[in-house]
Amino acid sequence: MEGNKGSSELGRILGFGLLIILAFAGYAKFGIPLVIPEPPPHEEKITGAMTKDQFIAMGEKIFNGKGTCTLCHSKVGGRAPILDEGTGVAGRAMERIKDPLYKGKAKTVEEYIRESEEDPSAYVVAGYGKPGTNDTVSPMPATNKGAIGLSEVEINSLIAFFEHMAGQDVTVPLPTGEAAPAAASAEAAPPKPAATAVEAFNKYGCVTCHVVPGVAEGGDMGPNLTKLAKEADSRKKGMTGQAYIIESISTPNAYVVKGFEPDIMPSDFAQKITMSEMNLIVNALLGKK
Ligand code: HEC
Numbered sequence: 001m002e003g004n005k006g007s008s009e010l011g012r013i014l015g016f017g018l019l020i021i022l023a024f025a026g027y028a029k030f031g032i033p034l035v036i037p038e039p040p041p042h043e044e045k046i047t048g049a050m051t052k053d054q055f056i057a058m059g060e061k062i063f064n065g066k067g068t069c070t071l072c073h074s075k076v077g078g079r080a081p082i083l084d085e086g087t088g089v090a091g092r093a094m095e096r097i098k099d100p101l102y103k104g105k106a107k108t109v110e111e112y113i114r115e116s117e118e119d120p121s122a123y124v125v126a127g128y129g130k131p132g133t134n135d136t137v138s139p140m141p142a143t144n145k146g147a148i149g150l151s152e153v154e155i156n157s158l159i160a161f162f163e164h165m166a167g168q169d170v171t172v173p174l175p176t177g178e179a180a181p182a183a184a185s186a187e188a189a190p191p192k193p194a195a196t197a198v199e200a201f202n203k204y205g206c207v208t209c210h211v212v213p214g215v216a217e218g219g220d221m222g223p224n225l226t227k228l229a230k231e232a233d234s235r236k237k238g239m240t241g242q243a244y245i246i247e248s249i250s251t252p253n254a255y256v257v258k259g260f261e262p263d264i265m266p267s268d269f270a271q272k273i274t275m276s277e278m279n280l281i282v283n284a285l286l287g288k289k
């Protein structure tokens, strides 16, 4: 019985891998996406100043998109506290500040959320610190620089989004003048298929968790991928490096790299990444041009 279960499990993984590889080999050169991209969102023209509602909506878009927040702050995996359920993080911010373990500088909800985004280790939510640091170091990258690199206006829009969710007054300034249309157009840009591996790594937030070839700054929640070209062939017996990398991206839990935990890397990339982008990513990780 045991043996049977084992071999059918193996068959399932191999079958799935084969399917992906066949699809990959067949379609990669045509750049056919795995999924039909959604039509570009309706663009709202913003001139002059942004209304409070527009600014809150912008924050929500950044939370679910460009900010890469939901790569970690989502129900899948549970590696970061959920920020957008009930009254959300703004609803509990004052309790955080009153915690005897709180060592940050924030006095208000706005300051707490800003500090969490710009200096995540100022206060680490119990149980979520980097392994081995006794909750003194946050695994969250600062979102106002490095791989995520949000502007001050974008960080403010996130704060407005969270304050609104908790039924609180929006305390951040609304963008006016030049800042308003610039902020709106940055968000309204429809997602284009990436043209280079570096674009793809940025588009899908790989750089939030990995150091990848061609990008100087990257996160360390996942393994450094710049040495993978040498290791991929020997990761799994009987599996080529190319097949292993495709499997790692499509089904991250199929093989968990030593020293790292399962359920951290999102498992829905295969539904989002187009075939041409997958091609770019896999070749870059294999060290090919
Ligand atoms: C790579 C994973 C990761 C990404 C990406 C990430 N975070 Fe976090 N975040 C965490 C973890 C883990 C914690 C809990 C540890 C801590 O307190 O720093 C956290 C904590 C927070 C907190 C404090 C939560 C609380 O309950 O007090 C806020 C606010 C926050 N993040 C906002 C954001 C926003 C906004 C974004 C996107 C712009 C973002 N994070 C992106 C991992 C991440």
Ligand code: HEC
Binding pocket: 071, 072, 201, 204, 205, 206, 207, 208, 209, 210, 221, 222, 223, 225, 228, 235, 245, 248, 249, 252, 253, 255, 256, 257, 260, 261, 262, 263, 264, 265, 266, 269, 281, 285
């Ligand atoms: C929220 C963090 C996170 C994001 C975002 C993420 N990964 Fe990962 N990744 C991990 C972790 C943690 C591991 C190690 C555990 C495992 O093997 O599943 C991993 C493992 C891998 C591996 C196997 C590495 C090895 O040494 O064998 C590859 C390849 C990989 N990721 C590629 C990617 C690519 C490409 C993207 C973007 C499309 C991406 N990851 C996005 C966290 C992440």
